[in-house]
Amino acid sequence: xxxxxxxxxxxxxxxxxxxxxxxxxxxxxxxxxxxxxxxxxxxxxxxxxxxxxxxxxxxxxxxxxxxxxxxxxxxxxxxxxxxxxxxxxxxxxxxxxxxxxxxxxxxxxxxxxxxxxxxxxxxxxxxxxxxxxxxxxxxxxxxxxxxxxxxxxxxxxxxxxxxxxxxxxxxxxxxxxxxxxxxxxxxxxxxxxxxxxxxxxxxxxxxxxxxxxxxxxxxxxxxxxxxxxxxxxxxxxxxxxxxxxxxxxxxxxxxxxxxxxxxxxxxxxxxxxxxxxxxxxxxxxxxxx
Amino acid sequence: xxxxxxxxxxxxxxxxxxxxxxxxxxxxxxxxxxxxxxxxxxxxxxxxxxxxxxxxxxxxxxxxxxxxxxxxxxxxxxxxxxxxxxxxxxxxxxxxxxxxxxxxxxxxxxxxxxxxxxxxxxxxxxxxxxxxxxxxxxxxxxxxxxxxxxxxxxxxxxxxxxxxxxxxxxxxxxxxxxxxxxxxxxxxxxxxxxxxxxxxxxxxxxxxxxxxxxxxxxxxxxxxxxxxxxxxxxxxxxxxxxxxxxxxxxxxxxxxxxxxxxxxxxxxxxxxxxxxxxxxxxxxxxxxxxxxxxxxxxxxxxxxxxxxxxxxxxxxxxxxxxx
Numbered sequence: 044x045x046x047x048x049x050x051x052x053x054x055x056x057x058x059x060x061x062x063x064x065x066x067x068x069x070x071x072x073x074x075x076x077x078x079x080x081x082x083x084x085x086x087x088x089x090x091x092x093x094x095x096x097x098x099x100x101x102x103x104x105x106x107x108x109x110x111x112x113x114x115x116x117x118x119x120x121x122x123x124x125x126x127x128x129x130x131x132x133x134x135x136x137x138x139x140x141x142x143x144x145x146x147x148x149x150x151x152x153x154x155x156x157x158x159x160x161x162x163x164x165x166x167x168x169x170x171x172x173x174x175x176x177x178x179x180x181x182x183x184x185x186x187x188x189x190x191x192x193x194x195x196x197x198x199x200x201x202x203x204x205x206x207x208x209x210x211x212x213x214x215x216x217x218x219x220x221x222x223x224x225x226x227x228x229x230x231x232x233x234x235x236x237x238x239x240x241x242x243x244x245x246x247x248x249x250x251x252x253x254x255x256x257x258x259x260x261x262x263x264x265x266x267x268x269x270x271x272x273x274x275x276x277x278x279x280x281x282x283x284x285x286x287x288x289x290x291x292x293x294x295x296x297x298x299x300x301x302x303x304x305x306x307x308x309x310x311x312x313x314x315x316x317x318x319x320x321x322x323x324x325x326x327x328x329x330x331x332x
Numbered sequence: 333x334x335x336x337x338x339x340x341x342x343x344x345x346x347x348x349x350x351x352x353x354x355x356x357x358x359x360x361x362x363x364x365x366x367x368x369x370x371x372x373x374x375x376x377x378x379x380x381x382x383x384x385x386x387x388x389x390x391x392x393x394x395x396x397x398x399x400x401x402x403x404x405x406x407x408x409x410x411x412x413x414x415x416x417x418x419x420x421x422x423x424x425x426x427x428x429x430x431x432x433x434x435x436x437x438x439x440x441x442x443x444x445x446x447x448x449x450x451x452x453x454x455x456x457x458x459x460x461x462x463x464x465x466x467x468x469x470x471x472x473x474x475x476x477x478x479x480x481x482x483x484x485x486x487x488x489x490x491x492x493x494x495x496x497x498x499x500x501x502x503x504x505x506x507x508x509x510x511x512x513x514x515x516x517x518x519x520x521x522x523x524x525x526x527x528x529x530x531x532x533x534x535x536x537x538x539x540x541x542x543x544x545x546x547x548x549x550x551x552x553x554x555x556x557x558x559x560x561x562x563x564x565x566x567x568x569x570x571x572x573x574x575x576x577x578x579x580x581x582x583x584x585x586x587x588x589x590x591x592x593x594x595x596x597x598x599x600x601x602x603x604x605x606x607x608x609x610x611x612x613x614x615x616x617x618x619x620x621x622x623x624x625x626x627x628x629x630x631x632x633x634x635x636x637x638x639x640x641x642x643x644x645x646x647x648x649x650x651x652x653x654x655x
Binding site for chain 1: 379383385387432435436437438439440442443444446447448449450451454455458459571572575578582610612613614615616617618619620621622625626
C-alpha cells in the first residue's frame with residue numbers, strides 16, 4: 044500500500060463526505076423541526092441528478108443544469124409539502140416515515156417512466172487536476188469539498204444569524220411557544236422542508252458526475268445517509284457534518300483495504316457508536332423522542 | 333370461549349374461501365399470496381402492536397431463505413429439514429440482532445433496520461459470494477428429493493404445506509394478540525412505554541421477544557419461498573423490496589389477524605395486473621401507501637373491524653364471521 048493511494052482515497056472520502064453531508068442535512072433539519080423522517084429527500088436527490096443530466100444534455104452548461112435542478116426541486120417539494128406532508132406533522136413519526144416512503148416510491152416509478160431504466164452519464168464540469176504531495180487529484184473533487192464546506196457555513200450562518208433561522212431554531216426547541224409568539228409555524232415548516240429538499244437536490248447534482256444517474260440511485264445511497272444521520276444524532280447539523288466526515292473516510296479507506304468492507308465498515312462503526320451512545324454523537328436527550 | 337369459537341370460524345371461513353378460489357385463480361398466484369401473508373404477518377405485528385416500523389424486513393426473509401438454500405445446496409436433500417434449518421438460522425440471527433436494534437427508540441430503530449437490510453444484501457451479494465453465488469444465486473432444482481406425507485417438490489404439495497403453515501401462524505398470532513398477557517403488554521409498549529416501565533415491566537424483554545417472534549416468522553416465509561422457487565439469490569434482501577412488507581401490512585391493516593392475507597391478496601393481484609399495462613408498479617404501490625396513510629392507518633381489515641364492532645354495539649350480537 045503506497046502513499047499516493049492513501050492520499051487519493053482520503054480526498055475521495057472527503058468529497059463523499061461532502062455529498063453525504065448535503066444529503067443528510069435535509070433529513071436532520073426535517074427531523075429537528077417537524078419531527079418527521081422525510082424519506083422523500085432521496086427522491087429529490089435523484090430528481091436533482093436527472094434534471095442536471097437533462098438540462099446539461101440540452102444546453103451544454105452544467106451550471107445552468109444545477110440551477111434548473113434546484114428550481115425544479117423547489118417547485119416539486121413545495122407541491123408535495125402542501126398537498127401531502129403537512130397532513131401528518133401532528134401524527135407519530137411512523138406516519139411520516141411510511142407516507143414519505145410512498146412518495147419516494149411513486150417518484151422513483153415516475154422517474155423510471157420518464158427517463159427509462161438505462162443509467163445516464165453526466166460529464167464533470169471541472170476538468171484538470173491538482174498535484175498534492177505528488178498525487179494528482181481531480182479538480183472536481185476539490186470543488187465538491189469546498190462547496191460542502193461553504194454550504195455548512197451558510198447553513199450555520201442562516202440558522203444562527205438571521206431572523207428566519209433563529210425562528211427555526213426556536214421551533215426546534217419548542218414549537219408551541221414559537222407559535223404563541225405569533226410566528227406562523229406552518230410557513231416555517233414549509234421553508235425548512237424546501238430548504239432541505241433543495242440541499243438534497245444539490246447533493247444529487249454534485250454526485251451525478253461521480254456516478255451514473257440511475258433511477259435506483261436514491262435507494263442505493265439510503266443506507267449511507269441513514270448511517271450518517273444516526274452516527275451524528277438526528278436533528279444536529281454539527282453532528283451530521285462530523286459523522287459525514289467519519290463515514291466518508293471509512294468508506295473510501297475501507298475500499299482500499301478490502302472492497303466489500305466499504306459497505307459494511309460504516310455499519311460496524313454505527314453499531315459501536317450506538318452501543319456507547321444510543322442517541323448518536325451529538326443527539327441530545329431531547330432529540331431522542 | 334365465544335371469541336375462541338369466533339376466531340376458529342373466521343379461520344375456517346378463510347380456509348373454505350381460499351380452497352374455493354383455487355378453482356378460479358391460478359395456483360401459483362395463491363401460493364405466492366399465502367407465503368407473502370406469512371411474511372407480512374411479522375411486519376404487521378411489529379407496526380400494529382409494537383409501533384416499530386420495520387423497513388428492513390427483506391433481511392429477515394433472506395436469513396430464512398439462505399438458511400434453507402445453503403442446507404439444500406451443500407448438506408442435504410430433505411425439504412422439511414431445509415425449512416427447519418432456515419427457521420433456526422433466522423431465530424439465532426434475530427436473537428443476536430434484536431439485542432442491538434431493540435434498544436433504540438422507534439425512529440432510530442427504523443433507520444438502523446433499513447441500514448441493516450442494506451448490509452445484509454451486501455453480505456449475501458458480495459462478501460459471501462463464494463458460497464452464495466451473489467446475484468446468480470443457488471439453484472436447487474435438482475437437489476430436492478420428494479418428501480413423505482406432503483410432497484414439497486410438487487406445486488400442489490407446496491400450496492397445501494404453506495397453507496397449513498399459514499393456519500398455524502394465524503392460530504399462533506391469534507393467541508398472541510387476543511388472549512395472551514404478552515400481546516397486551518406489547519400494545520402497552522406502543523401506547524405508553526414509559527408508564528409500562530414505571531409499572532415494573534422490563535420493556536426491553538417484551539420488545540426483544542416480539543422482535544424475535546415477528547422476524548422468525550418472516551424467516552419461516554423465506555424458507556418456504558426458497559423451497560417453492562427452488563432457488564435463492566441476493567435480490568431477496570434488496571432494499572427496493574422493503575416496501576412490500578410495509579405496504580401489505582398497511583393495506584390490509586396493521587396488527588389485525590387477516591390484514592396480511594387481504595393485503596397480500598390485493599398487493600400481488602394488483603402488481604400482476606398492473607405490470608401487464610405499465611412496467612413500473614412502484615407508482616401504484618407508492619400511491620396506495622399515500623392513500624392508506626392519509627385515510628388513517630387502519631387499512632381494509634382494520635376499518636372493517638371497527639365497522640363491525642360499531643354495528644355489534646348497536647344491535648344485539650349476531651356471530652360475525654371474520655374476526
